[in-house]
Amino acid sequence: MHPLVQNKHDLSTVGDAIGGVVLKTSHPRGWWIGFLAGFFLLQVLAIAVCWLFYIGVGIWGINVPVAWGFAIVNFVWWIGIGHAGTLISAILLLLHQKWRTSINRFSEAMTIFAVMCAGLFPLLHMGRPWFFYWLYPFPNVAGVWPQFRSPLTWDVFAVTTYFTVSLVFWYLGLVPDLAALRDQAKLRWQRITYGLLALGWRGSAIHWRRYEKVYLILGGISTPLVLSVHTVVSFDFAVSIVPLWHATIFPPFFVAGAIYSGFAMVVAIALPVRKWYKLEDFFTDHHMDIMGKVMLTTGFLVTYGYFSEAWMAWYGHTLYEWGTTLERMFGPYGWSYWALILTNCVFPLTFLWSKKIRTSPFWMELICISVLIGMWFERYVIVITLAREYVPGQWGLYAPTIWDYATMFGSLGLFLFLFFLFLRFLPMISITEMRELLPKKQGGGGGHSIMENAP
């Protein structure tokens, strides 16, 4: 059995190791590099968005057969990344997976920031983003209401709910930690800020009991929520009649892909961060090993999805399905299909079998980046299907412009910027849950996971 917390920690050293990162005023060089890189890319996003508002969506490469372009590729990619956070914090909570404790906080933060990045793209893609509130039902003089039979409207509700619930879940988990920081902090501004954010939490036994119940139910409803969100995202495609989109495999295929890329993002970020902040005691090689196995599983699910798409198209004897499959593999964008297969299936799924590789930071980082690229290509391949569908007279080509790239990398900047601010100001690992996880003789709760006390 692997200990989930390495070395001899007790209640106060856990707080010092995790809370100290936030309360200290100096930060490792790695933090500055990450933060400044994020800040720089955020400026790129700002310029791209200003230019977009001034000129319009014409600055992007979108055209009539491929009206969705990068905006939807990036939307689906980001929201998929976000799903790992909820999966780790909710589904693994329900499954009593105690190893989740050291990564749940930060994957929840990742979820929130990834959903923010995701939400940006449909809004920018609308052309007149300042009318975004038209997406929601509200009484207006025109007497117009949204069309609730459209998956795009479902998507608005799914993503809004997802963002709100993730935020609530994350903040609720943070409250006891903020109280711990309030009591641990020496500087006045820190005491005041964390004190206000902690909402006066004092760790009463009665409050804890209610808290755990709420946390457990939130975990319980977030589990179907996370599945529903990516299912609804896949409905955006599957409810249409575009060949290869109109498929029943889409919802589970999308969900598996979301978990795959999300875990990749968690590991890709966790590895450098644990090195900079010396948190190897909490995010251990054992964690990497487990996450590698989850990626192996979801990677195969996704690969099965690719196989199934091709198989159904061939076996279904539909001219358009099979024709589009051939276009997808060998048409003008064939290179992107094979890039997807290489980076998403061949490379990671060859190497993830080895435990040595799963516990090697260098290899895992490489594999995770490959998966992130691969999953981006998956969405690209799906969206680019629009270039060659039914009537050859409607066929066209699509090429992103510099502004597409600026917005895409800019959104990565937004993500990094927010994430590094989070690392700086909030505890990246749950202090409370880590303390609870310690063995009894080290002062902890003997490995109770947070929900076991909640009848």
Next chain:
Amino acid sequence: MSTTVTPGTGHAPSHTEHGEHGHGHADPTVPVAYGLLAEFATGDEMAHAILKAKTAGYTHLDGYSPYPVGEAADALGFPKSEMGPVMFLGGLTGACAGFIMQYWANTWGYSLNIGGRPYFSWPSFVPITFEMMVLTTALTGFFGLLAICGLPRYNHPLFNSQAFDRASKDRFFMCIEATDPKYDAAATRAFLNELHPISVEEVME
């Protein structure tokens, strides 16, 4: 509050006058005790102390810990939280409201013929009904929790205690409140001392 009594020394001379019902705020300049706070090193000791205090007949007491100690809530006679039904009602309200909103908007408010489907095509209203249910369950849970716990609040008498800073770190506390009918500064202190706490301290309002 101007006071000459240092919280933590445990000798509040004014206290016995209010002993009967605790909160007699007749004179605001006289400090009033909130309760007696006993400090323990482990959660088990705290839960055990709560059980002892309950057995001894104390009713107004609470435990404080850096992480949830289920036994403490059990000992306090709070085996089951009320948050489940609260969140259920919240979710039910949201689901109904979400469904009715879609039904009304697409059937009466602004009816559109979409592919010849009936205006009241309920299967397509399911996803949003579900999302609304999840949304309202979560929001009711969060705000309901705060409301029922009386949070947020800027301050609490317990924060007057220096030792209580460690309630969010590595110490476990039990507080017998002055509102308890059985509360008596001296007798309760003696009772607490029998439980072998690390310290016992009188906390002022």
